Amino acid sequence: MVVSCFELKFYIMSDNKSKQDGRDDSKVDANDSSEVAYAAKEFGVTSAKVKEAIEAVGSSRKKIGEYVKGN
Numbered sequence: 819m820v821v822s823c824f825e826l827k828f829y830i831m832s833d834n835k836s837k838q839d840g841r842d843d844s845k846v847d848a849n850d851s852s853e854v855a856y857a858a859k860e861f862g863v864t865s866a867k868v869k870e871a872i873e874a875v876g877s878s879r880k881k882i883g884e885y886v887k888g889n
Contacts (some may be wrong), residue, residue, distance in 0.1 A: 828836075843879070844878060844879050844880070845877045845878060845879060846868065846872060846877050846879055846882055847877065848869055848873075851889075854868050854869060855867070857879065857882060860885045863885055863886045866867070867886055867889075868882060868886070871885040871886050871889075879881065881889045
């Protein structure tokens with residue numbers, strides 16, 4: 819099987835949900851509804867509020883928490 823550099827990069831950088839080693843626990847992916855829902859439950863707010871926070875302060879879980887507690 820021949821794999822181009824682009825395909826190899828895609829395979830390496832793909833988000834494999836079965837591998838959970840904690841590397842991205844500090845971020846919330848706004849495009850992943852389960853991550854947004856989890857963060858909403860964690861902070862006691864709605865998913866819409868988490869998405870609002872991501873737009874305002876970025877995807878850092880810490881900054882999202884600070885934003886939702888302050889608003």
